[in-house]
Amino acid sequence: MKRLKIFLGLTALMFLAGQQVQAQFYDKGMFTLGYNMGLTTGSANNFIGEGSFRNFSVEGAGFVKGGFAIGARIGYDNFFEDYGRGTWSNGEGSDITANKYNYLNTMNLQATFSYYFNRGGVIQPYVGMGIGTAFVEKRTEYGMMYDGASTSNSWNFSMTPEAGVYIPFGVESDWGATLRVQYNHIFFNDVDVNGINYLNFGVGITHRF
Template identity: 35%
Template sequence: MKKLIILAVCLFGLSPLLKAQMLNLNYQMSLPLKQVKDFTDKASFRGFDLEYHHFLGEHFSIGASVGWDVYYRDKKNTTGNFHFNGNDNTYTITGNQYRYINFVPMLAVGRYYFTDKSSAVRPYIGIGVGSSWAEKRLEVGQFSSTISRWQFAMAPEAGMYIPVTDQFAFNVGARYYYATKAAHGRVPEIQQVSFNVGIILMSLK
């Protein structure tokens, strides 16, 4: 994660050199669906997303996006069945359960912009395809189980950005993420709807 932040800082530092490009840093909140919802239930308010886009003409851009979402749930006193490494027995354990999912999608993103670059508002639709790293963790008492895998991921999106100056803009967007299950389902299929709010540094010349 540290590397990612260093990378972000470097990229932002380079921003005045960019031509027909933009950098976008968003705060991200996500609503879990299906298997993620079953495991952690609650929405994630811990997330961010860093994006780079390169314009191809007035209406298209290609780019990349890296995000990070943390899901967490304190299940309080809960009974569940568990296996331990090294034997086949099923143990019934009652205790405070803490559940986490970390989701880090890394996507190549293509976008279409409905209006030209002189518009006051630039709505867009796009799609991201790539891979994601997901980690699922459960703690009960002094025991814990962690599993992480890479997944195939994709994310259609819609949003808009609002230029303030010709170098600065605000971004608002929503994305639906889908990432395939891994490790025979021990890492869940991830489906979530994410909402982004953030700032854009750009050069459209």
């Protein structure tokens, strides 16, 4: 609940920032609410191999010149896997028989830099990069009462290259859909995870202003 309140508060700040971006650049900008399907890769996939449908993002940007836009994004990604009941090493020199659950939650706060091709067209492809920091919560739970020793919470540098397309709902419409693929890399290291990497396949509702 606390993380949800933080996410909603940052969302409100993002909306205000988007309005400020518009005032600063004296040009059109955009505000996007995104929903993403996530898939871990690399060592993060060894920790959690299940895909996630609990990923959301909020972002705003303003066009500086031509198709080049600068903005900010907040992204929340939640990964979970139930390994079932078994006998597991608890990382403290002993074993425990219980259900094992792995969790990996990230909150990305990034500045974004994007370039839109064919701006004003029916289909507007774009490429972009997000750079910033991410809060990572990684933990393992055994049963209902036991927290594993491999619990880690920290802020880490993050980068997110992406490519996608913006499709207006009409020639004169201020609303449209954004489809994209993002590759998230968080510079996080732990005993069993060397770098958190995951793909997001996203769809968003975009408002141009």
